[in-house]
Amino acid sequence: xxxxPRAPGSVVLCFMLSALGAAGFAAxxxxxxxxxxxxxxxxxxxxxxxxxxxxxxxxxxxAEPQYVEERSVGPTPQPEYDAFRQALTEQPVPRSWVLWGSxxxxxxxxxxxxxxxxxxxxxxMGTDPDAVLSRTPWKAGLRLVTEAxxxxxxxxxxxxxxxxxxxxxxxxxxHVDTTTLLIRLDPSVLDLPDGRRDWVVDGVVAYSKLCxxxxxxxxxxxxxxxxxxxxxxxxxxxxxTGATPVAGPAPHPLPQLPLGTDSSGYLVAxxxxxxxxxxxxxxx
Amino acid sequence: MLSLLTRALPRPRPMRKLDxxxxxxxxxxxxxxxxxxxxWSFMLGEIALYSFVxxxxxxxxxxxxxxxxxxxxxxxxxxxxxRGEQVSAAYASTVRLSWDVRGGLLVRQAHHWAxxxxxxxxxxxxxxxxxxxxxxxxxxxxxxxxxxxLLLAIFNxxxxxxxxDDLLSGTGLRIFNAIALSIPVVGSWLGFLVFDGEFPGQExxxxxxxxxxxxxxxxxxxxxxxxxxxxxxxKHTHFPGPGRRDSNVVGSRAWPTYGLRSLxxxxxxxxxxxxxxxxxxxxxxxxxxxxxPTTITAPSVADWYIxxxxxxxxxxxxxEFHVFGLEVPNQFWPGVVLPGLIFGMLYLWPWxxxxxxxxxxxxxxxxxPRESPLRVGLASAMLVFMAVLLVAGAQELIVQWTGWTxxxxxxxxxxxxxxxxxxxxxxxxxxxxxxxxxxxxxxxELGAKDMxxxxxxxxxxxxx
Numbered sequence: 001x002x003x004x005p006r007a008p009g010s011v012v013l014c015f016m017l018s019a020l021g022a023a024g025f026a027a028x029x030x031x032x033x034x035x036x037x038x039x040x041x042x043x044x045x046x047x048x049x050x051x052x053x054x055x056x057x058x059x060x061x062x063a064e065p066q067y068v069e070e071r072s073v074g075p076t077p078q079p080e081y082d083a084f085r086q087a088l089t090e091q092p093v094p095r096s097w098v099l100w101g102s103x104x105x106x107x108x109x110x111x112x113x114x115x116x117x118x119x120x121x122x123x124x125m126g127t128d129p130d131a132v133l134s135r136t137p138w139k140a141g142l143r144l145v146t147e148a149x150x151x152x153x154x155x156x157x158x159x160x161x162x163x164x165x166x167x168x169x170x171x172x173x174x175h176v177d178t179t180t181l182l183i184r185l186d187p188s189v190l191d192l193p194d195g196r197r198d199w200v201v202d203g204v205v206a207y208s209k210l211c212x213x214x215x216x217x218x219x220x221x222x223x224x225x226x227x228x229x230x231x232x233x234x235x236x237x238x239x240x241t242g243a244t245p246v247a248g249p250a251p252h253p254l255p256q257l258p259l260g261t262d263s264s265g266y267l268v269a270x271x272x273x274x275x276x277x278x279x280x281x282x283x284x
Numbered sequence: 285m286l287s288l289l290t291r292a293l294p295r296p297r298p299m300r301k302l303d304x305x306x307x308x309x310x311x312x313x314x315x316x317x318x319x320x321x322x323x324w325s326f327m328l329g330e331i332a333l334y335s336f337v338x339x340x341x342x343x344x345x346x347x348x349x350x351x352x353x354x355x356x357x358x359x360x361x362x363x364x365x366x367r368g369e370q371v372s373a374a375y376a377s378t379v380r381l382s383w384d385v386r387g388g389l390l391v392r393q394a395h396h397w398a399x400x401x402x403x404x405x406x407x408x409x410x411x412x413x414x415x416x417x418x419x420x421x422x423x424x425x426x427x428x429x430x431x432x433x434l435l436l437a438i439f440n441x442x443x444x445x446x447x448x449d450d451l452l453s454g455t456g457l458r459i460f461n462a463i464a465l466s467i468p469v470v471g472s473w474l475g476f477l478v479f480d481g482e483f484p485g486q487e488x489x490x491x492x493x494x495x496x497x498x499x500x501x502x503x504x505x506x507x508x509x510x511x512x513x514x515x516x517x518x519k520h521t522h523f524p525g526p527g528r529r530d531s532n533v534v535g536s537r538a539w540p541t542y543g544l545r546s547l548x549x550x551x552x553x554x555x556x557x558x559x560x561x562x563x564x565x566x567x568x569x570x571x572x573x574x575x576x577p578t579t580i581t582a583p584s585v586a587d588w589y590i591x592x593x594x595x596x597x598x599x600x601x602x603x604e605f606h607v608f609g610l611e612v613p614n615q616f617w618p619g620v621v622l623p624g625l626i627f628g629m630l631y632l633w634p635w636x637x638x639x640x641x642x643x644x645x646x647x648x649x650x651x652x653p654r655e656s657p658l659r660v661g662l663a664s665a666m667l668v669f670m671a672v673l674l675v676a677g678a679q680e681l682i683v684q685w686t687g688w689t690x691x692x693x694x695x696x697x698x699x700x701x702x703x704x705x706x707x708x709x710x711x712x713x714x715x716x717x718x719x720x721x722x723x724x725x726x727x728x729e730l731g732a733k734d735m736x737x738x739x740x741x742x743x744x745x746x747x748x
Contacts, residue, residue: 035389039562042390046555053548061322061541069319069533071519071648073422121491122473123481129472132482133465147578164578176483176577209578214462214597214615215483216455219580231582232459233598234679234690247691249597251604251614278483279462280604280613282471 008059014052021045130283134276136177138257143168144180144206144267151266154202157184160223164209167269177277179209179217180257182267183239185226192256193242196274199258201267206257207243208277211235213250215278228254251280316539321522325416327549328409333508334553335402340501342395349385351377352493354449354486363570371574374489378448379570394561399441401557403589406434414633414663415653418521421646424634426514431630433507436500438589443496445567445587449489452567454575455584458483459597463619468610484577521650530648583680595676596622599698626666657716664712665705672701714738 024041027033075081089095123132144152144165157163163182166172172179187203199205207228209217216232221239227246228237235248243254255273262268303309320326353373359366361376362383371379381388410430413419419427442460446453461483465475479485519533528534536542560566572581586594596618604614629636638644640658653660675682676697683693715727718738724730730738 029387032386035393036562038387038390039394039558039560043555043559043562046551046558050548050550050552050555053544053551057541057544057548060544061536064536064541066322066527066534067317067319067537068527069317069519071531071533073518073648074646118477121480121487122476127476127481129476132476133472166578172578173484173576179578213602214459214619216458216584217578217580220582229690231580231584231680232455233594234694235602236690245602248694249600249602249614249618251602279465279615280611281465281475282468282613282616283473283610 008055011052011056011059014048014055018045018048018052021048130281133278133281135272136277137170137175138167138178138180138269138272140268140270141262142269143262144182144259144269147172151264152182153265154184154204154261154267157182157204159184159186159203162221165206165267177208177210180206181209181218181221181228181254182206183221185240189226189240191241196242196256196258199256199270201259201261204259204267205239206259206267206269207237207239207254208257208273210254210278211250212245212252212254212277213248213279218254316537318516318538319519319533319535320538320542321520321533321535323523325412326520327546328405328412330546330549331405331553332402332409333512334550335398335405335557336504336508337550338398338554338557339395339402342391342398343497343501345391346381346388346395347497349377349381349388350374350447350493352447352490354489366570369574372449372489374447374449375569375574378450382568382570390558390561392561393564393566394557396445396566397560397564398553398557399437399444400587400589401553403434403437403441406430406437410434410630411663411667415656415659416521416523416650417637417647417656417659418650419634420637421634421644422518423514423521426511426518427634428631429507429511429514431627433504433511435627436504436507440496440500440504441587442590443492443500446492447489447496448567448569449575450569450572451575451579451581452569452572452584454484454577455580456586456590457488458577459594459619462613462615463593466613466616467620468607468612468616471613484575519648521648523652524649528649530646533648583678585678585680588674591677592670592673593619593623593677595673595679595697598679599673599676599694599701601698654716654719657713657720660716661709661713665709668708669701669705672697672704676701 021041021044025038025045028037028041076084123129145168146152146163146165149168151168152163152165161184165180165182167175167178170178182204184202184204187200190200190203190205192199192205207218209219211218211230211232213230213233213235216230218228218230218235218237220229220231221227222229226239228239228243229235230248230250233249235250236246237243237250237254238246242256245251245253252275255275255277257273258270260268260270351373355373356370357373357376359369359371359376359379361367361380363379366379378392381392383389413427413430442456446457446460461475461479464478465471467474476482478488478491480487480491520535522528522533522535525534536545585591597615600614600618602614603617605612637659641656676694679690679693679697682688683690686693714735715730715738718730718734719727721737722730722734724734
């Protein structure tokens, strides 16, 4: 080694600027300055530190040769390896299948037993996911209400109007699968599947708001084309023909909710949706 | 005079005392003299490491203010439009962290930017390892550890940005739920296991929180240690050059040149994410609103590292069929099978490469990318495939710019997702061949003559 290189002024300057940035950060914090000021100061402090260190490193490396280090990776020589094997399998450890087998059984049993508490992560015993996914709390006679909980008449919707509705008395956020989209159409354009003619009240049709592809709320309605669009993966459904998918990845129509009115003229469900709502699942 | 000089030199007394107890000096000398290659591309993995360090430090700070709970609370804070509103504790604490905790927004935004840098640098590091053939024997195991860390990083970034319980991330969780449900036979049980019931359940924020702040970071720390231990044991690969052999490493020593350079990189990473955190807004959750499972933001565009799955979900045709009476839902193919195939192939790559090239030798001297036109072609195809999926994930922006219909943009992308990767494979291979035949350093220097020569070569090797 020759004499060490002297400290370059540029490096010292960088370090000083770095300290200044840190002080600026502390001052900005105390004064309650903007997020931009905080970020610029502390980011600048680190940037000057980085610059100084990089400069320092390059000053040193310019004076240094390329170093060479030998690499000694490879298999251990056979005798040494054999000695290792022998130490591993030496006398005090008997080669008994019964002994090793019973140890293996104990370890596997403990591992298996440790899986049981994971069951507690699932909903309570007796809950069948497939049954839960297959139906919603909608039932005959249950009123449709707005998010604010107000009952709805068909005439509350203008022609081409859309409204998100929920079952009366249930917390919407806890029963997401009940989320329903009401759309009022001119009854003459409706071309619903057989048996659903009387599921409509004054041109108001009700569909599940959850996309049959990945379960996103089908939030965009274009009345000119009478189409619903899901913003997630751009599936498009034709509202007049039973929300059949006309484009995009959704494979099924949006399930329809049979509508009726109660004695006061408010909209009620006449049963559950025409099929499971939301995305399909694997053991369905 | 001489004695005065020696006395003036600092004597490392505490270090000597420590050495008296531990006797580390000779091992320490070996470590200080360890040689690292000088090429810049060897620093990509270090950027990932230092991003992780920043993520842990900033994450600890954030965890002191964040409340992982979906219990409804009333927001009282500086953000006026939300004052008095009933929102979840997770959302309220994130908004409070951003608007009321001094310095909180800086740390939150820097944390988010650091997550982007973490994943991006892992991906670039993976490209370097792949293109130079550094995954080959004896580094197959470290390749699989690296891939596992990439998966964990993507998962943890997703978990992290789902925590604020805002409308955008809630939509992401819903799609995650639909993908979990789609797995044959176990789907509904798996979905219920993760979400504690039907979406959204009551527990998902708490569960993601534990995964995000404890489980995954601990796993990453273990894997990083194993990754680095193997690098130290096997030593770095290096590029060919005078005096460079399989049996040595040529470069700078750990101390001081390399150590200072690496420290400089650490501070540069901190500088980059803190500057970004201060100056560039990211994920303003107060603008999205709190999560309401019955509504949605439009447009809904996810972060890039999972956006490719979104793109695949959008482009996949609406097919669905039954096997043994069980439904195989549509989202299973783009949501589970495609990522499974991509990562499965990456995991198996060292062994597939060995089979196709017939080369099972140990390599420490790596090639330049051009030396394997096959790998360059495949990497180009893969990256372009992912890029088309990313574009598909943000196709509403194209619809806005071009004024075309959603359907026509989708159909164009459905064609491009196959055509462009094929073109890229050919182009990548061609450029690599041309470079290999020329003595040029960079692809930008290639002239028409070199390219024509490369084309002849590419044709001949294809015919063989």
